[in-house]
Amino acid sequence: MDGDIKIVERKKAPEGAVMLFGFPDVGLVGVIAASHIISELKNLDEVAYMDSKLLPPLIVLHEGLPHSPIRIFGNHEILLAVSETALPEDVIYPVMHALIDWGKKKNVKMMISLSGIPVQDRQDLEELKAFAAASSPETLKLVQERGIEILKEGYMVGPQAVMLQYCATLGVPALTLLVQCFFNYPDPEAAAKILEQLANVVGIKVDVSKLLEKGEEIRLKGRDIMKRTQQELTKMKKTQEYDIPLYVS
Amino acid sequence: MSTRKRHSIFEIMDEYFENLEEWAERFRESLIERPSWNCRACTMEPLRDIMVTHDKVIVTVDLPYSEENTVQVKPVSKDTIEISAKMKRKVSFDDFGITHYKGEFQKLHCQTRIPVPVHMDRMEVRFKKGILEIHLTRKHEHEISIE
Numbered sequence: 001m002d003g004d005i006k007i008v009e010r011k012k013a014p015e016g017a018v019m020l021f022g023f024p025d026v027g028l029v030g031v032i033a034a035s036h037i038i039s040e041l042k043n044l045d046e047v048a049y050m051d052s053k054l055l056p057p058l059i060v061l062h063e064g065l066p067h068s069p070i071r072i073f074g075n076h077e078i079l080l081a082v083s084e085t086a087l088p089e090d091v092i093y094p095v096m097h098a099l100i101d102w103g104k105k106k107n108v109k110m111m112i113s114l115s116g117i118p119v120q121d122r123q124d125l126e127e128l129k130a131f132a133a134a135s136s137p138e139t140l141k142l143v144q145e146r147g148i149e150i151l152k153e154g155y156m157v158g159p160q161a162v163m164l165q166y167c168a169t170l171g172v173p174a175l176t177l178l179v180q181c182f183f184n185y186p187d188p189e190a191a192a193k194i195l196e197q198l199a200n201v202v203g204i205k206v207d208v209s210k211l212l213e214k215g216e217e218i219r220l221k222g223r224d225i226m227k228r229t230q231q232e233l234t235k236m237k238k239t240q241e242y243d244i245p246l247y248v249s
Numbered sequence: 250m251s252t253r254k255r256h257s258i259f260e261i262m263d264e265y266f267e268n269l270e271e272w273a274e275r276f277r278e279s280l281i282e283r284p285s286w287n288c289r290a291c292t293m294e295p296l297r298d299i300m301v302t303h304d305k306v307i308v309t310v311d312l313p314y315s316e317e318n319t320v321q322v323k324p325v326s327k328d329t330i331e332i333s334a335k336m337k338r339k340v341s342f343d344d345f346g347i348t349h350y351k352g353e354f355q356k357l358h359c360q361t362r363i364p365v366p367v368h369m370d371r372m373e374v375r376f377k378k379g380i381l382e383i384h385l386t387r388k389h390e391h392e393i394s395i396e
Contacts, residue, residue, distance in 0.1 A: 123380040184298045185311040185380070216379060219313035221345060223285050223296050 027181030029116035032191035116181035186222030288352035
């Protein structure tokens with residue numbers, strides 16, 4: 001099934017970069033963060049895009065021209081994979097495997113997924129907490145040294161779960177950064193927080209002041225993609241992340 | 250027409266429930282598959298969520314860009330509430346970079362069905378960070394006593 005996906009390169013992708021993933025998930029944290037990175041770092045170019053019959057028959061029009069909903073942007077130090085549409089639950093495995101295989105060929109030094117962890121009464125939280133999970137003890141140590149709390153026990157559902165597992169299998173250092181967020185509402189504040197943590201972990205600094213300023217506008221614009229994402233989150237049983245696991249050690 | 254041979258009552262029941270689930274999914278999608286805006290009414294539909302606890306129903310609605318003093322919540326029937334809020338400024342399709350539709354929006358508006366009986370007259374409302382939270386006390390009409 002992974003063979004049904006092509007990553008078409010438009011420009012030479014950098015070697016040894018950090019590869020980031022911003023996919024639609026709870027609070028649209030990853031997508032909002034990715035979109036802000038693209039608008040703030042002016043030197044990010046589209047280096048590749050995904051072409052696959054497994055994806056819905058959909059293109060994104062920008063200035064009248066067609067684009068794949070899943071694209072990879074890059075400069076000399078980062079590669080950023082972003083999806084402008086909610087990923088159907090049944091293509092998450094092949095899509096993530098194809099992106100990770102491609103990134104491995106580019107010798108990426110680390111893969112980092114940007115996402116959220118939903119909390120009830122999110123509107124009452126003034127300070128959002130960040131958590132992390134990693135593909136190896138060494139990568140886990142790195143985030144612990146940066147003062148980020150480890151997501152010790154529990155379930156993870158979605159693209160970031162597939163990424164961590166597959167990277168662990170391949171021996172690629174990978175990290176999932178998660179910030180407390182709304183489950184069903186776009187959360188630009190959480191996206192700003194995750195970008196702060198990204199700077200903390202790998203030194204990729206992005207000014208978040210405009211993101212916070214435009215927060216309400218982003219929430220208004222993000223309603224439709226959030227609604228589509230909710231439908232897919234239901235199908236992939238995202239609420240399983242709330243479950244208390246019965247561990248067999 | 251299905252030519253599958255049915256072996257037992259359990260298989261027939263499984264098939265029945267599978268069909269029912271498929272139908273429910275299609276029905277749900279048909280309700281969702283409509284624009285989140287209404288040009289005639291100049292309204293946009295906000296995202297919302299409902300949580301049912303043992304004694305309450307909590308409805309939250311994301312009302313970005315809205316003015317707090319214009320937020321209105323009113324029951325329109327025994328199981329439906331209507332929520333509306335005026336936006337801080339008019340928003341048009343142009344603001345989203347869309348030029349093939351024309352229209353301006355000045356209100357967020359939606360109706361929400363409450364899934365269990367509630368006392369509409371015992372409604373508590375709060376608004377924080379653009380999130381409207383409506384607490385409705387549940388009506389327990391059929392309580393079974395354990396002897």
